[in-house]
Amino acid sequence: xxxxxxxxxxxxxxxxxxxxxxxxxxxxxxxxxxxxxxxxxxxxxxxxxxxxxxxxxxxxxxxxxxxxxxxxxxxxxxxxxxxxxxxxxxxxxxxxxxxxxxxxxxxxxxxxxxxxxxxxxxxxxxxxxxxxxxxxx
Numbered sequence: 188x189x190x191x192x193x194x195x196x197x198x199x200x201x202x203x204x205x206x207x208x209x210x211x212x213x214x215x216x217x218x219x220x221x222x223x224x225x226x227x228x229x230x231x232x233x234x235x236x237x238x239x240x241x242x243x244x245x246x247x248x249x250x251x252x253x254x255x256x257x258x259x260x261x262x263x264x265x266x267x268x269x270x271x272x273x274x275x276x277x278x279x280x281x282x283x284x285x286x287x288x289x290x291x292x293x294x295x296x297x298x299x300x301x302x303x304x305x306x307x308x309x310x311x312x313x314x315x316x317x318x319x320x321x322x323x324x
Contacts, residue, residue, distance in 0.1 A: 254285035
């Protein structure tokens with residue numbers, strides 16, 4: 188499905204995104220504001236090559252965020268998604284962000300617990316990331 192560019196599921200009762208999200212190949216923006224029951228994000232979110240922005244603001248029960256890995260992409264294509272912005276503000280239960288795509292430039296972790304802020308600072312300090320990586324606003 189190439190015609191859906193923006194998907195706004197804000198304030199719905201979803202607990203997780205369906206694996207079929209990977210079929211939205213034209214998706215550029217995913218908005219999940221206030222999805223209080225959302226607990227996990229699927230690994231196949233990284234298969235969305237045109238995805239640039241993900242807004243998960245206020246998803247208080249989100250605990251786990253998937254690890255980005257080039258090996259997990261279809262056919263091991265080693266093509267990273269265009270994803271450059273991630274908003275995790277007020278995701279107070281989020282405990283871990285294992286690794287983010289290499290093109291990620293900005294992460295909003297405002298009002299998140301200390302563990303996430305420490306992790307983002309560690310990711311920023313890792314070699315090979317640019318100065319805009321993991322900007323905490």
